[in-house]
Amino acid sequence: MVGNINSRITLDFDSVCSDIDSILSDIRHMRSERYFSRTLGIEAVQRLKEYETAIKKRLRDPFSLVVIGDFKRGKSTLINAILGDEILPASVTPETVTINRISYDETPKAEAILQNGKRISLDHSELKRDIMERILPDLPSPIEYVEIKSDNTILKDISIVDTPGVGDLMNAFDEQVADYLINADAIIYVVSARAPFSASEQAFLTSVVVPQSFSRVIVAVNMTDALEKTENINKVKAMTLERAESIGENVYVYMLSALDELCRKKGLRRPEPELESILENNFIEFENALQHDIILQKDIIKSMRGISLTDQMLRDTIARIELIRNALTLGVKKLNAHTAEFQNQDSILKRNIERRKTDMTACVDDMKSEAKHWISEFMARLKTEIETAQNAAAMPDIERHFQFYMIDSIKNAITTCVRYHQQDISVRISSTVKEMAQEITQQTFGSINKQIADCITNVSWTGTDSAMFSIQIADSVLGISEYLGPLYIIGQAVMGFARKKAVERRQSDFLTPVLEGYTDITTDVINSIIKIYDQMKYYAVDALDGMYQKQVEASEDAIRQAQDILTDETRKSDDVITYLMETASVLTAYCESLSKYK
Numbered sequence: 001m002v003g004n005i006n007s008r009i010t011l012d013f014d015s016v017c018s019d020i021d022s023i024l025s026d027i028r029h030m031r032s033e034r035y036f037s038r039t040l041g042i043e044a045v046q047r048l049k050e051y052e053t054a055i056k057k058r059l060r061d062p063f064s065l066v067v068i069g070d071f072k073r074g075k076s077t078l079i080n081a082i083l084g085d086e087i088l089p090a091s092v093t094p095e096t097v098t099i100n101r102i103s104y105d106e107t108p109k110a111e112a113i114l115q116n117g118k119r120i121s122l123d124h125s126e127l128k129r130d131i132m133e134r135i136l137p138d139l140p141s142p143i144e145y146v147e148i149k150s151d152n153t154i155l156k157d158i159s160i161v162d163t164p165g166v167g168d169l170m171n172a173f174d175e176q177v178a179d180y181l182i183n184a185d186a187i188i189y190v191v192s193a194r195a196p197f198s199a200s201e202q203a204f205l206t207s208v209v210v211p212q213s214f215s216r217v218i219v220a221v222n223m224t225d226a227l228e229k230t231e232n233i234n235k236v237k238a239m240t241l242e243r244a245e246s247i248g249e250n251v252y253v254y255m256l257s258a259l260d261e262l263c264r265k266k267g268l269r270r271p272e273p274e275l276e277s278i279l280e281n282n283f284i285e286f287e288n289a290l291q292h293d294i295i296l297q298k299d300i301i302k303s304m305r306g307i308s309l310t311d312q313m314l315r316d317t318i319a320r321i322e323l324i325r326n327a328l329t330l331g332v333k334k335l336n337a338h339t340a341e342f343q344n345q346d347s348i349l350k351r352n353i354e355r356r357k358t359d360m361t362a363c364v365d366d367m368k369s370e371a372k373h374w375i376s377e378f379m380a381r382l383k384t385e386i387e388t389a390q391n392a393a394a395m396p397d398i399e400r401h402f403q404f405y406m407i408d409s410i411k412n413a414i415t416t417c418v419r420y421h422q423q424d425i426s427v428r429i430s431s432t433v434k435e436m437a438q439e440i441t442q443q444t445f446g447s448i449n450k451q452i453a454d455c456i457t458n459v460s461w462t463g464t465d466s467a468m469f470s471i472q473i474a475d476s477v478l479g480i481s482e483y484l485g486p487l488y489i490i491g492q493a494v495m496g497f498a499r500k501k502a503v504e505r506r507q508s509d510f511l512t513p514v515l516e517g518y519t520d521i522t523t524d525v526i527n528s529i530i531k532i533y534d535q536m537k538y539y540a541v542d543a544l545d546g547m548y549q550k551q552v553e554a555s556e557d558a559i560r561q562a563q564d565i566l567t568d569e570t571r572k573s574d575d576v577i578t579y580l581m582e583t584a585s586v587l588t589a590y591c592e593s594l595s596k597y598k
Helices: 002-008 013-032 034-040 042-060 075-083 129-138 166-172 174-183 199-212 230-247 258-266 273-295 298-328 332-342 348-392 395-445 450-460 463-478 485-498 507-516 518-567 573-597
Strands: 064-069 100-104 109-114 119-122 143-150 159-165 186-192 217-222 251-255
Touching: 013 034, 013 042, 013 298, 013 573, 034 042, 034 298, 034 518, 034 573, 042 174, 042 298, 064 075, 064 174, 075 159, 075 186, 075 217, 075 258, 075 273, 174 199, 186 199, 199 217, 199 230, 199 395, 217 230, 217 273, 230 251, 230 273, 251 273, 258 273, 273 298, 298 518, 298 573, 348 395, 348 507, 348 518, 395 518, 507 518, 518 573
Parallel strands: 064 159, 064 186, 100 143, 186 217, 217 251
Antiparallel strands: 100 159, 109 119, 109 143
């Protein structure tokens, strides 16, 4: 009993909300004072308003459970199985890539929320793909999302967000989906038992979902009924668990059949009678986890994410205050002198950022060369395995598994390289951002002041920036399939060979097309590595550019604020510095008051 004491710890959600509301109320009063806006600037006031809106939304909106995954993974069927009813049509507009939000209402209804803010009421039948496609051209604006209301009692506790497939999601909805993920309270990541935890799925989970620091990420391995035998289910589960453990400690795997569960709950014929018992037990295990670890913990989860965002707001504001306070200590003459140099387009500062970008480019190019070497060695080992399979593997196993094994192995090898180097790139960006802050501090304020440099770094690099950069990197990895054209062509040729009844079904004949085209396959894979790393290089340099601009703007803003204060005869700089120190002290006390919940 003592061992599971942490699982019985709870938070008083009302108390958390009360404490945060009190902090927001005090800050609202603080920012409404003219002295505050004159000292920190209108931009700081606006930023605090945006923080307040986001924090209130996070705490007051219904608990948001986001269901995400690639196309054809059965996300809609899984949602219906959770709810025990066909509330969401299984083929909701994949071509149009809509996001669907399902929440509680005593009167069921559906509406399309348009990008221009207007709403269009929809019949339940109109949510189907073919009908929706006929409606779209007549709408005055594109659809932002579809809102579905249901009187299902489960939705009293949570709202569910059904996202489109990951591939299109990454290409067309970067910012919108980043917003959903950042504001989500919990995640269910749906994969297929037929191709569990592919390279692109692992990349998306590693790069985009895990960094959001969810207390628990549920991986639902759907379509388990297609595995035919309990033995196969156990094998796939073991493999998926192994991959999940390499991604993070808070990733939990459940083997499910949403179709089987929905049929069971609706009293319909189930797809695989021999697997009914294990599928039912697996879904019960999944529902128990959903109930005990998500729904019953929803107040704690929302509290901690609200506390985290409030803490971020406080620390961001403290960093801005310290930046202005340090600028004030220089005095007006020094500020004016340094500002003139700072604005010189040929200054050393401009050369330094270009040098940083060149260094980052060379660094990623070195990583690309290393990855090419690793993949070349891997492809040689894979060829040896294929040659061994010609003589050792059973023909039915080769026919059933080889194509998928080969493609998945190559994708996993590429993903492993990218994940390894992605972490290195992120660390290098973080350290470079700090170095740039020191260089800007030296150029702007005349000497390297660690306090000012830290403030500039804190103001310029946010959690949202990290999330968007992760999405950009993941987008590179998710493009693997696009780059592996010849590989898929050879795979199709192999499968075509298997369908030729006139040809003797021998391992050597079956694998011959692969070995004959192996040089082309290797070249294709190497080219994919080049394209992916070139994209990562672009994103890394672009991130440095963006951080540099933010740091420059933060420094210039601090200088302007300091100059305005120092040239204002109605205010004494010592009095302003005292006010800033007192304000920072108050905000620091708020941070400390929230630490009791951590």
